[in-house]
Structure formats: structure tokens, C-alpha cells
Amino acid sequence: MAAYNPASHALLHEHRDIVPNVLQTGSKAHGATPAAAKIPDGLYAKAGIAMADASLAPQAVYNGGYTNATEIDIRIANGGAGQSGLIGAWADAFIQYSVNSGSSPFCIAWYLGDTTESLGLIEAGSVDIAVTYNEAAEKQSIDSGASVRREYGFRDHFLLVGPKSNPAGLNSTKDDILAMFNKLVARGNADVVVPPPADVPPTRFLSRYDKSATNIKESELFITIGQVPWGLVYSKWYHQYPRFPLQALNAAAVLDEYTLTDRGTWLSSPASVTSTLQIYKAGGDSDPKDLLLNPGHVLLRANIDAKYKSICERFMDWVISQDGGQKVIREFKKNGQVLYSEAPKAK
Known part of the structure; x- marks a missing residue:
């Protein structure tokens, strides 16, 4: 070499x-x-x-x-x-x-x-x-x-994060990760038809859309609930942003969008990024079949x-x-x- x-x-x-x-x-x-x-x-x-x-x-x-x-x-x-x-x-x-x-x-x-x-x-x-x-x-x-x-x-562990205003109405206590993805789809579609008030961000999901493990995992979650927002005609709330983890998380923070990231990326990001977002669901180690284990x-x-x-x-x-x-x-x-x-x- x-x-x-x-x-x-x-x-x-x-x-x-x-x-x-x-x-x-x-x-x-x-x-x-x-x-x-x-x-x-x-x-x-x-x-x-x-x-x-x-x-x-x-x-x-x-x-x-x-x-x-x-x-x-x-x-x-x-x-x-x-x-x-x-x-x-x-x-x-x-x-x-x-x-x-x-x-x-x-x-x-x-x-x-x-x-x-x-x-x-x-x-x-x-x-x-x-x-x-x-x-x-x-x-x-x-x-x-x-x-x-x-x-x-x-x-490592995947995290579903998003704006603190939580326009999709995710419930961290009651919703499992599939229920949360269902809400993202439903609210995202609704906000396309009838935009929310100017002071409320529309529900949007940022996808790295780059064949990464994170992109594969979010695609798996969407497919599990019977959704393919990237298919033609692709869903307007589905934001395709092919970048590496740190850059993608930063974009989600700037744009008030939900996204799937991982704990390593979250803890490696500056407070200026993480302080504007909230973790709605995180993977753990207790269940080897946890959908958010990475x-x-x-x-x-x-x-x-x-x-x-x-x-x-x-x-x-x-x-x-x-x-x-x-x-x-x-x-x-x-x-x-x-x-x-x-x-x-x-x-």
C-alpha cells in the first residue's frame, strides 16, 4: 500500500x-x-x-x-x-x-x-x-x-427525531415506531392537501435517499406499513437529501423535518443542531429484534x-x-x- x-x-x-x-x-x-x-x-x-x-x-x-x-x-x-x-x-x-x-x-x-x-x-x-x-x-x-x-x-441505535413542535402529533409514550411512521404519512399527506398555518411547520420527512443503512432501515419501516413515498409520483412531504449522517441531521434541524438518524451521529452533532430537535423513539439493547437496533x-x-x-x-x-x-x-x-x-x- x-x-x-x-x-x-x-x-x-x-x-x-x-x-x-x-x-x-x-x-x-x-x-x-x-x-x-x-x-x-x-x-x-x-x-x-x-x-x-x-x-x-x-x-x-x-x-x-x-x-x-x-x-x-x-x-x-x-x-x-x-x-x-x-x-x-x-x-x-x-x-x-x-x-x-x-x-x-x-x-x-x-x-x-x-x-x-x-x-x-x-x-x-x-x-x-x-x-x-x-x-x-x-x-x-x-x-x-x-x-x-x-x-x-x-x-448503535436508530433514533426517530423531529421538530419540537411535533406537527405529526407523535406520542413517545403510546406510539411504537410503526405507529409513528403511519402518523408521518397521514399528516404529511394531509398537510400537502391543506397546508397548516404559517406558524406551524408542515410534516415532512428527510430521507438520506442514498442506499445507506439508515436509508435502508427507513425504507423497511415504510414498507412494513405498506407505504413507498419514494415511488412515482413520490410524496411531496418526502424530502430526498442524499448526504452523510452529520449533514443530514443538520438539514433536518434547519428545515424542521423528521428524520431517522443514529445515536452516534446524534451525540456527535453540536448543540446548535440537537437543541432544535426532539427524540421521539430510540432503539435499545434489551430486545435483539428491536426495529431500531443498529x-x-x-x-x-x-x-x-x-x-x-x-x-x-x-x-x-x-x-x-x-x-x-x-x-x-x-x-x-x-x-x-x-x-x-x-x-x-x-x-
């Missing part, structure tokens, strides 16, 4: 929460960018890249505090947990563990991608590990031979270069160990709150 240029480290960290570092063919930065990963055609269309020969630069490169580290040994693709800082916390802790165990210092690169994009990068051989949130897609990656190992990394799994790509295969396999072992990756999960906080839950212990 390409060597890491320390001069670019601060810049990559500074922009890790914004947009993917997609490089078009002919970009002046293309040749100087460390570990640029090949993007399959159309995979990052929401970033405005649909042509062949585009590449993806790391969103951030972590060295565990060893400034003499120069080579990227592990490439990890992920969306929300990268934006929250968890991938960086895992990376730094694993590098330190490895060096303490006798390894030479090395770097780990994080590439910003939602679940569909991360699995696409795995299939293309552009990254070594993906952290994703959809069981069916993950198992397909294993069945197709693109990935050879899948481990339960942590539990399991994060770690997948290992097949056919990793021999030079890096061992270190990637060791990362997979470490990430599920109680004294390794799970310890990081237990201690990873934002604003004094733990973002994620440990993976359930195997029975």
Missing part, C-alpha cells in the same frame, strides 16, 4: 466530517494523495462522481501517536462511526497495542462511505475492512466471496495482499476482544455520554 505523507495528516483530520475525498481523473492532487482507493463506476454518484477512473483518498489517517509511522497497513471503510471518531479511536488503540506487542509503527486509513459504498469498496478490493450496518448485504458479501470474515463490532459488523476482505493479511486478521481478532476493541467501545464518549454498546457476548 502507499506510504502515508505526514504533511497531509492535519488536513485529513480537519475535514474528516465533511464529504468524501473523491478525486476525479486528472485531479492535480491525484498522484500526490496517499493510498488513493479505486472507486467502482457510479458507487459515489451522490458525491457527483459517476464516471470511471475516480479514486477516493483517505478521510483521515491515524498513526497511534507514532509520528515516524509512514506506511498504511490497514484501510477501513465506514460512514457514521468514522464521523463520530470511533474508527480513529479503534485505529490508534490497535496501533499502540501492536507496537507494544513488538510491531513497528504503522498507519491505518479511514475512507468515508456508507454501508453500500463500503461494501462496494470491499468488493472492488479497494479497502481491506468495512464496518457496516445491514445484515443481508453483509451476508451477501460473505456468500459472494468478496469478504471472508464477519464479526459483530458494536451496537448492529455494526466488521468485515474482512478476501484476497488481501500477503504483506498485510496478517495485520488485518489481527485487527479482526483485536476488535472483538474484551480488552481490545470492546474496551474502546465501553469507554468511547462524546459530551460525557457513551455512544455505542458492546457487541453481545456469544452464547
